[in-house]
Amino acid sequence: MRDAAGIPTMIYRPSIIIGDSNTGEADRGMVVYGFVAALKAIKSFYEKPQNHKGHVNGILQTPFKIVSGESASLNLIPVNFVVDYIVGLAQDDENIGMSFHLTQPNAVSVRHLVDALSDCFGIEGIKLVESAEGLEGFEERLYDRLRIIQPYLCTPDPTFDRSNVRDSNMGSYEILPITTTLPFIAQRAVQMR
Secondary structure, three states: OOOOOOOOOOEEEEOEEEOOOOOOOOOOOOHHHHHHHHHHHHHHHHHOOOOOOOEEOOEEEOOOEEEOOOOEEEOEEEHHHHHHHHHHHHOOHHHOOOEEEEOOOOOEEHHHHHHHHHHHHOEEOOEEEOOOOOOOHHHHHHHHHOHHHHHHHOOEOOOOOOHHHHOOOOOOOOOOOHHHHHHHHHHHHHHHO
């Protein structure tokens, strides 16, 4: 259909877009920022005297459960890399009519994401569980708040066909591994909230 209209097109399919790897700036509706809001709520809940479980070496202990398997992972890509890919790919007519998965070569585990964000808040003890069965009170309310991103939180190792990107004029473009940029973006997300 797009060829019949005579309009040169390229399809860009980014994975989960997060903040700029240089500044940390982002739309607050992005997945990482939903986690930030959740962890802020967890910390506020457990800091109340009636819910307090104590501190160990200044770290708030939280026996809290989030629904996500231990093997779940997310493919997160900073927005500036998505922009660089789109601008670069659009400059080469050889890419017309193609689709491109704009993703990180490797996903990051949900456990790693939760730990990185928890470090920013000074909390630990969050458990990842496979199902919502057994959640109570505040855990249930949080599960309801995160329901829209739940499919992402339970997907083990999402894979994407990056061959069109590798074979394009942007094939040699290097993006930083998400584990390198995530701590900075997480700290900025905490500041933004």
